[in-house]
Amino acid sequence: xxxxxxxxxxxxxxxxxxxxxxxxxxxxxxxxxxxxxxxxxxxxxxxxxxxxxxxxxxxxxxxxxxxxxxxxxxxxxxxxxxxxxxxxxxxxxxxxxxxxxxxxxxxxxxxxxxxxxxxxxxxxxxxxxxxxxxxxxxxxxxxxxxxxxxxxxxxxxxxxxxxxxxxxxxxxxxxxxxxxxxxxxxxxxxxxxxxxxxxxxxxxxxxxxxxxxxxxxxxxxxxxxxxxxxxxxxxxxxxxxxxxxxxxxxxxxxxxxxxxxxxxxxxxxxxxxxxxxxxxxxxxxxxxxxxxxxxxxxx
Amino acid sequence: xxxxxxxxxxxxxxxxxxxxxxxxxxxxxxxxxxxxxxxxxxxxxxxxxxxxxxxxxxxxxxxxxxxxxxxxxxxxxxxxxxxxxxxxxxxxxxxxxxxxxxxxxxxxxxxxxxxxxxxxxxxxxxxxxxxxxxxxxxxxxxxxxxxxxxxxxxxxxxxxxxxxxxxxxxxxxxxxxxxxxxxxxxxxxxxxxxxxxxxxxxxxxxxxxxxxxxxxxxxxxxxxxxxxxxxxxxxxxxxxxxxxxxxxxxxxxxxxxxxxxxxxxxxxxxxxxxxxxxxxxxxxxxxxxxxxxxxxxxxxxxxxxxxxxxxxxxxxxxxxxxxxxxxxxxxxxxxxxxxxxxxxxxxxxxxxxxxxxxxxxxxxxxxxxx
Numbered sequence: 001x002x003x004x005x006x007x008x009x010x011x012x013x014x015x016x017x018x019x020x021x022x023x024x025x026x027x028x029x030x031x032x033x034x035x036x037x038x039x040x041x042x043x044x045x046x047x048x049x050x051x052x053x054x055x056x057x058x059x060x061x062x063x064x065x066x067x068x069x070x071x072x073x074x075x076x077x078x079x080x081x082x083x084x085x086x087x088x089x090x091x092x093x094x095x096x097x098x099x100x101x102x103x104x105x106x107x108x109x110x111x112x113x114x115x116x117x118x119x120x121x122x123x124x125x126x127x128x129x130x131x132x133x134x135x136x137x138x139x140x141x142x143x144x145x146x147x148x149x150x151x152x153x154x155x156x157x158x159x160x161x162x163x164x165x166x167x168x169x170x171x172x173x174x175x176x177x178x179x180x181x182x183x184x185x186x187x188x189x190x191x192x193x194x195x196x197x198x199x200x201x202x203x204x205x206x207x208x209x210x211x212x213x214x215x216x217x218x219x220x221x222x223x224x225x226x227x228x229x230x231x232x233x234x235x236x237x238x239x240x241x242x243x244x245x246x247x248x249x250x251x252x253x254x255x256x257x258x259x260x261x262x263x264x265x266x267x268x269x270x271x272x273x274x275x276x277x278x279x280x281x282x283x284x285x286x287x288x289x290x291x292x293x294x295x296x297x298x299x
Numbered sequence: 300x301x302x303x304x305x306x307x308x309x310x311x312x313x314x315x316x317x318x319x320x321x322x323x324x325x326x327x328x329x330x331x332x333x334x335x336x337x338x339x340x341x342x343x344x345x346x347x348x349x350x351x352x353x354x355x356x357x358x359x360x361x362x363x364x365x366x367x368x369x370x371x372x373x374x375x376x377x378x379x380x381x382x383x384x385x386x387x388x389x390x391x392x393x394x395x396x397x398x399x400x401x402x403x404x405x406x407x408x409x410x411x412x413x414x415x416x417x418x419x420x421x422x423x424x425x426x427x428x429x430x431x432x433x434x435x436x437x438x439x440x441x442x443x444x445x446x447x448x449x450x451x452x453x454x455x456x457x458x459x460x461x462x463x464x465x466x467x468x469x470x471x472x473x474x475x476x477x478x479x480x481x482x483x484x485x486x487x488x489x490x491x492x493x494x495x496x497x498x499x500x501x502x503x504x505x506x507x508x509x510x511x512x513x514x515x516x517x518x519x520x521x522x523x524x525x526x527x528x529x530x531x532x533x534x535x536x537x538x539x540x541x542x543x544x545x546x547x548x549x550x551x552x553x554x555x556x557x558x559x560x561x562x563x564x565x566x567x568x569x570x571x572x573x574x575x576x577x578x579x580x581x582x583x584x585x586x587x588x589x590x591x592x593x594x595x596x597x598x599x600x601x602x603x604x605x606x607x608x609x610x611x612x613x614x615x616x617x618x619x620x621x622x623x624x625x626x627x628x629x630x631x632x633x634x635x636x637x638x639x640x641x642x643x644x645x646x647x648x649x650x651x652x653x654x655x656x657x658x659x660x661x662x663x664x665x666x667x668x669x
Binding site for chain 2: 202
């Protein structure tokens with residue numbers, strides 16, 4: 001009691017001043033929006049009458065086959081897309097870590113995707129994979145002289161679930177690879193190069209050096225990439241919105257529920273479940289990384 | 300264990316010739332130091348032996364085997380880096396076991412060697428600590444232990460003591476000597492610190508700008524420096540240099556310098572007489588100049604000079620006197636702490652003629668060494 005009182009007495013307003021904007025921001029976006037979201041999810045509307053609190057909306061959403069399908073697709077999108085982005089980023093980081101001519105130029109070249117608006121990238125992919133007259137179809141059916149015909153008839157890429165979501169994922173990974181590349185490159189640059197020399201003098205070949213020196217030391221930066229990128233993958237909207245209209249992910253499902261069906265309670269419930277998914281998988285990823293770190297360190 | 304032979308080794312980096320026709324032979328079990336200022340190529344040379352740098356020209360032979368194109372992993376050499384390069388994510392024990400586990404040593408061997416090295420380097424109780432949780436001196440010992448458990452043919456040490464404070468460095472030097480004595484591995488040690496080189500090594504290779512200036516025992520390098528560079532780099536305080544020409548005055552041969560005629564000892568009379576008139580650079584260590592009043596018995600070969608004291612620097616047990624000869628040429632000498640000399644005072648000093656070195660002003664080589 002007296003201790004708490006001491007704390008209150010020591011409290012000085014000027015010490016928390018700088019924190020105030022952040023606090024307002026947190027309250028505004030987390031608490032108010034979060035509460036509103038939960039409130040909408042826990043309301044059910046029928047014949048103009050709103051019932052609150054109830055799990056009927058959540059139950060309706062969860063039992064909806066389209067939602068279940070979207071959840072599964074989104075989970076696959078995250079599970080395949082995040083490691084893909086990590087792998088591409090790691091590969092590029094390892095390449096750019098080497099000393100070669102025009103290295104800085106090549107590095108800036110790899111930053112270009114970030115400068116292109118996602119909508120433009122998505123639209124370009126839309127045009128490339130159009131049916132029946134997209135460039136990819138023209139290419140594969142032998143319409144261009146420099147490439148042999150592989151297919152007899154054009155493929156409706158965006159009409160196939162695997163391709164539509166696959167193209168969305170490729171677009172997403174292409175656009176965001178500079179972020180993971182830069183994070184991993186800075187992680188790589190933070191490692192003392194003498195560690196690699198030391199490992200070599202102790203008889204370590206390239207594989208041993210990568211597995212037992214580089215990767216364990218890269219775990220912090222790889223965790224950061226997985227953490228940041230998996231959240232982005234869960235939330236992804238623009239690529240599937242443009243390229244996979246028929247096969248919604250959770251992000252696009254929210255939009256269609258709200259705009260096409262006018263169901264703001266359902267949309268909120270999907271959004272709340274999406275947030276829950278992010279929290280759960282983030283914790284899961286972190287514990288896997290911690291496990292790996294312990295595993296790789298053992299000699 | 301093995302001997303190391305470098306034959307006419309050269310290395311270019313960009314536009315600069317880092318190592319230029321360098322030859323060296325290190326006997327089996329010998330402790331050799333590569334000594335030189337920073338940028339003289341000594342670390343590059345060590346990395347070339349380790350295989351971390353390519354060899355442009357010449358041969359690197361270890362145990363009679365040509366190592367030039369042998370991958371680093373296949374050379375049985377161990378290296379201790381200036382930064383120690385301990386794996387920060389591994390404990391002390393894991394760091395020491397790393398190399399052994401790569402070589403697929405049996406578990407029993409690994410356990411035995413780990414125990415031996417922890418005991419040998421006084422690291423018992425620190426097995427499970429991470430490198431960041433131990434002191435600098437302990438890290439240095441882990442780096443040594445990690446290198447030595449592999450039973451390397453040659454142990455390469457790159458300024459391993461430069462990150463330690465002075466007191467710790469003295470202990471570490473004794474440690475290293477003891478370890479070399481016990482293990483008997485061939486050691487090639489790189490440093491810019493002449494005290495480390497003098498204290499520990501059996502032979503010192505003095506390097507300057509990628510070239511070998513002198514390769515001899517510490518005592519020989521100190522007593523008869525082969526080049527002006529070796530003379531100036533070894534010994535503290537630094538040697539005095541005076542320009543002059545060889546002259547013979549009756550029974551005495553010597554050099555006429557701006558501060559006066561500096562006599563040489565009798566043993567060198569004949570050879571000095573043969574080069575009368577030749578211009579030379581005289582080198583004499585501050586230790587070989589005696590304060591006359593303190594130096595009761597003047598030897599025949601001593602030269603007496605009159606100098607004016609400019610300043611006196613206290614070194615602790617002794618003081619360094621910076622003085623100037625008649626026409627302003629600087630001359631440094633040492634006095635014991637009980638002597639009181641004031642700046643501006645005129646004093647007489649004796650130059651020990653037996654310890655006067657002569658260098659060729661063009662080639663910088665010692666004119667008496669062949």
